Amino acid sequence: MSDTVSFGFEEVAPDEKTRRVGGVFSNVASNYDVMNDAMSGGMHRLWKDRFVRLVKPREGEDILDMAGGTGDIAFRLQAKGANVTVADINPEMLEVGMQRAVKRGLDGLVWTEQNAETLTFPDRHFDAYTIAFGIRNVTDIPAALAEAHRTLRYGGRFFCLEFSTTLWPGFADVYDWYSMNLVPKLGKAIAKDEDSYRYLVESIRRFPGMAQFKGMIEDAGFVQAKAEPILGGLVAIHSGWKI
Numbered sequence: 272m273s274d275t276v277s278f279g280f281e282e283v284a285p286d287e288k289t290r291r292v293g294g295v296f297s298n299v300a301s302n303y304d305v306m307n308d309a310m311s312g313g314m315h316r317l318w319k320d321r322f323v324r325l326v327k328p329r330e331g332e333d334i335l336d337m338a339g340g341t342g343d344i345a346f347r348l349q350a351k352g353a354n355v356t357v358a359d360i361n362p363e364m365l366e367v368g369m370q371r372a373v374k375r376g377l378d379g380l381v382w383t384e385q386n387a388e389t390l391t392f393p394d395r396h397f398d399a400y401t402i403a404f405g406i407r408n409v410t411d412i413p414a415a416l417a418e419a420h421r422t423l424r425y426g427g428r429f430f431c432l433e434f435s436t437t438l439w440p441g442f443a444d445v446y447d448w449y450s451m452n453l454v455p456k457l458g459k460a461i462a463k464d465e466d467s468y469r470y471l472v473e474s475i476r477r478f479p480g481m482a483q484f485k486g487m488i489e490d491a492g493f494v495q496a497k498a499e500p501i502l503g504g505l506v507a508i509h510s511g512w513k514i
């Protein structure tokens with residue numbers, strides 16, 4: 272990894288990025304779900320539904336939902352009968368997730384504090400690995416992809432849902448304006464936190480495009496890597512297989 276990494280539009284030391292990302296999610300945890308609806312007009316729910324349809328969870332298989340936060344993906348995977356482990360570096364996000372599970376009467380999910388770069392699970396432990404809107408916040412992305420590959424069984428599937436770059440020109444301009452101007456204001460109005468939401472939109476700009484990220488997945492050892500754009504690539508689902 273290089274000496275500095277991006278934290279939004281700033282270049283910072285790797286340790287500082289990890290610490291500041293931790294601060295962002297500790298700050299936003301209690302308003303995270305309401306802000307997701309506000310920022311995306313509820314569309315994040317459709318993207319997550321589509322993501323889980325692609326994962327095709329099977330009854331009884333073991334799935335790691337990495338950077339699982341407040342549980343949106345895990346709840347959907349569990350509803351299809353999978354055994355789901357929700358892992359996240361941030362205890363406040365996990366706490367909100369556990370409370371949501373209790374409110375929904377959901378039992379059987381495993382919640383664990385983990386850094387995606389250094390997982391404590393043994394080799395070949397999971398049938399599928401999912402990460403939604405998490406990877407761009409990870410300091411050392413190649414290390415996290417290597418850990419995904421290590422902890423998957425042979426025949427295991429990797430799926431990543433993340434913001435990317437839309438290739439629809441007019442839409443790209445409108446979205447750029449919306450995200451840079453309105454999202455931080457929404458953060459201020461709803462979550463009383465403009466800076467965290469400024470980081471979240473800036474981090475989208477700094478994340479590699481679809482082709483480059485697909486290459487990173489291949490470099491980690493995955494085969495048949497694919498990138499499936501949503502809304503021209505505003506959001507993308509990347510996937511790959513461990514064989």
Ligand SMILES: C[S@@+](CC[C@H](N)C(=O)[O-])C[C@H]1O[C@@H](n2cnc3c(N)ncnc32)[C@H](O)[C@@H]1O
Nearest residue numbers: 296338339340359360361364386387403405408
């Ligand atoms: C935008 S939230 C996504 C939460 C959830 N997956 C969803 O789609 O709603 C990003 C999550 O990534 C987590 N995260 C950031 N860096 C991480 C790391 N190195 N290891 C594990 N989780 C991390 C944050 O704590 C946060 O919960």
